[in-house]
Amino acid sequence: MFISKRKHEPAHYMLKIESFSLLSEVKTSKIESDVFEACGHKWRLDLYANGNNEENGANHIALYVVICDSKSCPKGWESVASNVYETPNGTRYWTPIVPHGVKPVLKARFTTIEQAVAMYEEYAQLAGFGTRLGTSKKVKIGNEVITTRRYVLCSRAPVNKHKHKETNPDDIDSTSPSRRSNVKVTDCKACVKFRRIKKSTDYEIYGFVEEHNHGFTSPENLDLSLKRRKLDFSTQEFIAKCRNANLGPTKSHKVHVAIKGGHHNVHGTVVDYKNCGRDIRDFIGDRDAQMIIDKFKARSENKVNYTFDTHIDDMELQLIFWCDGVSKLNYEAFGDVLAFDATYHTNMFHEDETTWGFDKLISLESFMEGKNGYLFDDSCVFGAEVFEVPEFTQVDRCLSLKKPPATIHSWTINKVSAVTEDEVHSEVFKVGKVKWKLSLFPKGLNSVKDTHLSIFLNIHYTAAFPNDWNVYAKFKIRVKSQATENDIEKETNNWFSNSVDSSGFPTIMTLSQLNDSENGFLLNDNLTVEVEILGMGVLKYFV
Helix, strand or coil, X not given: CEEEXXXXXXEEEEEEEECCHHHHXXXXXXXXXXXXXXXXXXXXXXXXXXXXXXXXXXXXXXEEEEECCHHHCCCCXXXXXXXXXXXXXXXXXXXXXXXXXXXXXCCXXXXXXXXXXXXXXXXXXXXXXXXXXXXXXXXXXXXXXXXXXXXEEECCCCCCCCCCCCCCHHHCCCCCCCCCCCCCCCCCCCEEEEEECCCCCCEEEEEEECCECCCCCCHHHHHHCHHHHCCCHHHHHHHHHHHHCCCCHHHHHHHHHHHHCCHHHCCCCHHHHHHHHHHHHHHXXXXXXXXXXXXXXXXXXXXXXXXXXXXXXXXXXXXXXXXXXXXXXXXXXXXXXXXXXXCCCCCCCCCCCCCCEEEEEEEHHHHHCHHHCCCECCEEEEEEEEEEECCCCCCEEEEEEECCCCCEEEEEECCHHHXXXXXXXXXXXXXXXXXXXXXXXXXXXXXXXCCEEEEEEEECCXXXXXXXXXXXXXXEEEECCCCCXXXXXXXXXXXXXXXXXXXXXXXXXXXXXXXXXXXXXXXXXXXXXXXXXEEEEEEEEEC
């Protein structure tokens, strides 16, 4: 065994293992690399070549990044990492580290293709890479066009160039400019493939390539990604209000950055703000006065006792007066009345928690397969890439993490078809010093109503917790198949507090899966749900 390391930022650490087959023979549970330095701190890699059984990682290779001097980290210090490994011919591949509930899995089902694409875009945003739509196949059924297949690719995948067949070269406009892009194409093969399930309206994942041939965008630069640069409605509204106050796009951007607390909290760059201001100006054109009159006409038609009047001189709007029914009553009672809008809009942001390793990095079967190239001449290479992200805070935090005794709470809902409530709750159960309960929505919650079963884990009576305490939980929720062993199980983690007392899965399974008698989830109209809390922690802030 020998080690190689690259000193350039971002820091890469490579661990090469020769005679890999010996690890299987001696049944070594864990291999710890030598300590290496990156970003001013000491790290090591923990490799489970035969699987981490404690984290249900049997028959898989597990790899973790461990910080060895966490006590020396300053306040608010955070770091993120991505797994990087190298094939024997020197080709590097990166796999993103994301929470378990976000990573795509084969056979996962979705009610619409839009929902499926949105899932992968959320995964890409957390991982630090961009996406673009690839190949799609559509068929016409009656008057409706149905998408049967859809690929979503990494933004660094190659673009198919259109070939002009049987076309006169003189007819091709060589002077038309091509769109400039700052995305570097690396022939990345990472993608996800969706297809429509036969005899169903649902879609499923039938192909997923996780490995990228390039590094990912560091967290401090995610605000420059294409998705984050897209201006949402509130940002466009802010730009329009600044424009009305004679603030140009450059000053508007500076003000927005100051309000939100940094560039990483603001969507778009100065150029995006300039483009938005240009689009607003082009949309209004010379119709600005007419737009105001149309707005007040619509109000007078839809509001009771609403009046407005204008004074126009030489086709130019000089004055405008308006009042509603309340203003008229106030004027009748008090005389002069002054009205003003005192509405203030604020947005709150928070950072997602980072997972530090893979319980199931790759299956042993795929790893040992010679054509995949991970194991060559009984040698292999593992690695990690480390970034440092400083955060500025005014508090100290004390975190106590514990792994509770193996406890599985089972809950059976009798006569599910007879349940009329939108939400039902389990009995309160206790794990450690914290009381929990499950909530179940038989017909789904909000946007997935009548399409999915929704299940959540809730803290019971959060008012008993002080304002400066948070509870962390890593847990699994499973729906038991009482006729087969094909349970539906999902795992996630979350911080619970006075303001966030619930976490779970709004789309744990479709109602069509639930009601299919062959699946065995409903036995005599009874449904059994289990929750297993894998880890808990309490975080207290000290000002």
